Amino acid sequence: MSENEVRPVVVGVDGSAAGQAALKWAVEDARRRGCRVDVISAWHPNYGILIGPVPAEVVMGMAPEAMRAAAQEGLDHAVEGFDGVEMRRVLVEGDPRTALVEASEDAELLVVGNRGHSTIVEAVLGSVSSYCVHHAKCPVVVIREPKAARQEERPTIEAALPLTPGPLL
Structure with missing residues (x-):
């Protein structure tokens, strides 16, 4: 990418409320x-x-x-209703952490959502936002999941604990 070329704002979406909040923030910033x-x-x-x-x-x-x-359907649904800014939809087969960090190489800014899982859940599952903060090639903005969405999902998260690294035999 040349130095005179305007670089995009890159945002990761995954169908979560945090992903949608990140997309909304990214669109406003790109405007x-x-x-x-x-x-x-x-x-x-x-x-x-x-x-x-x-x-x-x-x-x-x-x-x-x-x-x-x-x-693809989830990606198409995520971008519905956003007007006034050019959007490029990118569907990638692979790990989201790798895809976002690679996209950050030519980006002005990387925006990701954070679901606010507990430390234990993030240790077992990993955190895309944390990985991006540490490996991206551009500034990263992490948008927290909207508070209402966090409260709605809390019983589901607590019901899923304790997490184990594999099946218990």
Whole structure:
């Protein structure tokens, strides 16, 4: 990218409330800067461990084509209703951390959401926002998940604890 070229604001979306808040912030910032927004969503096959018979609908939904189509639909849904700024939708197969850090190389700014999981959850699952803060090639803005969304999800998060690194036998 040449020095005279206007670099985009890059934002990661994943269908979460934090991702939508990050997109809204990125769009407002791009309007002020007069640049486009690159909206990135990453997907990858994650089959986990399947034990026992699996319904055909589940198997069909795990096909890479179905996963990609679902990710594209989520990306398209995320950018609906935003006007007044050029947006480039980017769907990437792979780890979101890697995709966002690579996109940061040619970006003015990287914007990511943070769901506010507990330290234990982030230690087991990893944190995309933390990874981006430490590895991005441009400034990073981390947008916290809206408070209302955090309170709605709290029982689900607590019900999921304790997390283990694998199945207990």
